[in-house]
Structure formats: structure tokens, C-alpha cells
Amino acid sequence: MKIAIREKPVKLIWFEALKRRLFEEDPDFSYYNEQFRRFDAGFAGERRVDREWLELVCPYTFLVLHNLILMNSAQHSHQLDTLFICSNFMLVVEIKNINGRLDFDDITHQCIRTKPDGTVEGFPNAITQPQRHMQFLKVIFQNYSLPIEGAVIIANSSAIIASHPNTIPIFHVSGLQKHLHSLFKKYTHPILSDEQLTGIAQLLLSRHQPSIHHDFAKACFVRNANTNLKCIMLAEYGDVYTVTMQAKKFSLKPYKIINT
Secondary structure: OEEOOOOOOHHHHHHHHHHHHOOOOOOOHHHHHHHHHHHHHHHHHHHHHHHHHHOOOOOOOEEEEEEEEEEOOOOOEEEEEEEEEEOOOEEEEEEEOOOOEEEEEOOOOEEEEEOOOOOEEEEEOOOHHHHHHHHHHHHHOOOOOOOEEEEEEEOOOOOEEOOOOOOOOEEEHHHHHHHHHHHHHHOOOOOOOHHHHHHHHHHHHHOOOOOOOHHHOOOEEEOOOOOOOOEEEEEEOOEEEEEEEEOOEEEEEEEOOOOO
16 A cells, blocks of 8 residues: 655645735735635645545555646646556546535536525536546556546535436545445456556656646736735746846746745
8 A cells, every 4th residue: 555645736835825925905815815715625625535545445455646647648737636546446536625516417517516505606527527537547558458437526525416427426525435345346356466556656657747837827916005016926837936126127036935
């Protein structure tokens, strides 16, 4: 058994840094505060699911990888929340930490959330994400006969899973152990040796791409109500920069992560 430690996403750290530097009266505060809240809730949900892996009693050697980012031949990314690998099968896990009533529509490929106050919101269908990842992994490991399964886990216990198709299992985090044991019963014959299992994990890790958010590689103007421009934060290729304006000159100081 080997379970990787899930690290805090770089983008969440960026939003934390931005949130600390913005005044509440700033016109951008509500946007970045909402982005921070959304990413922070997602990270909390992922960590809630991670605790289940520590309690797993598995009859086979297994590995658990988190936040694996792979690039396909079209240079489009596949971000896997969690990938479970054992000698008998793989399981691609998509984690959602949202509340309310959730209806998954397989025709429109949309998730519709109804909040307790009656507000209705639409989200991308979480089912299509693991399906896309599964197809990509089948291409990578086409020389193996290892079955690849998928599941969507809802980390918020107050969420009500209403209508959903039967294409991919959707369940609360409390059902992860039971679902895994059903897969152990379904796939009883080991396909990979421990050496092959390790080799697959090393291959995936070698193809892992650090999180690069080109949409975030733009100036985020942090305005002060009493001054023209307080500072600019630029983020590109994993680096975060603080830029101050002094007499129309910029003082550039690079930081890997801004914590102050």
C-alpha cells in the first residue's frame, strides 16, 4: 500500500494570497473571495475522501495518486482528482464537494443543483469527466488488459443525489469502501505483478505536468480606494510575482509562493 499525500493546489494558494491583499471595498474582492471559497471547499472535500483510503482493507497491493495532471496528444490536460491502482483494476475518482439536490442529466450532460432556498444552478456534468479520463488511460495502457473503472464521489454529506444515469456510479463518500469491495469481487484475478504496478505508477508520475494555469497568467490589478494602483500580481508557470509601481517603474520580486 502506498498513498500519496495530497498537496494544496497552487491556484488555491494564489487565491489565498490575493484575498489577503484585497480590501473588502475593492470591486474585485467578491470575485476572488468566491473563487477562493470554491477552491477551498473543493480541497476540503478531497481531503475528506482521502481519509477513506487510510481505512481501506485491500487484499492486493495498491497505490493511490492524487491531483495527477496528464497531457494528451492534442495537448489538452486531464486532471485526475484521485487514481486508485491495484493489480486487478484501476479506479478513476472524481470528487465533488457541493450541497443541495443534485440531478445529473445524461442527455444534456449537465448537473443541475437546487439549493434549499430554491435557487437553481447548472454545472458541467461530473460524469463526463471520469469518462474522458478513462478513455485516455485506456490509450496509454492499451498493451495491458487492466480494467479501468470510474466513480463520482460526493464529499458533502448534506447533498441529495437525485436523478442520475447508470453509466458511472455516483455516491457519497461513505460508500467508497463498499464500492471498492464490490470491484474486488468483480475483478478477482490479478493482472499486474508488483513490479508492473510500480512501473505503471512511475510512468504516470513521469508524465505528470505541474499545474500551469495560462488563464491566471495575467495581471490581477489590486486597487486601493485611496491610491491609483497598489500592486499587481502576476502568475505564470508556477511562479508568483509581486510588482509595485514607483514613479512609473516596476520593481519585480519573484516568489515561488506568497505567504505574507
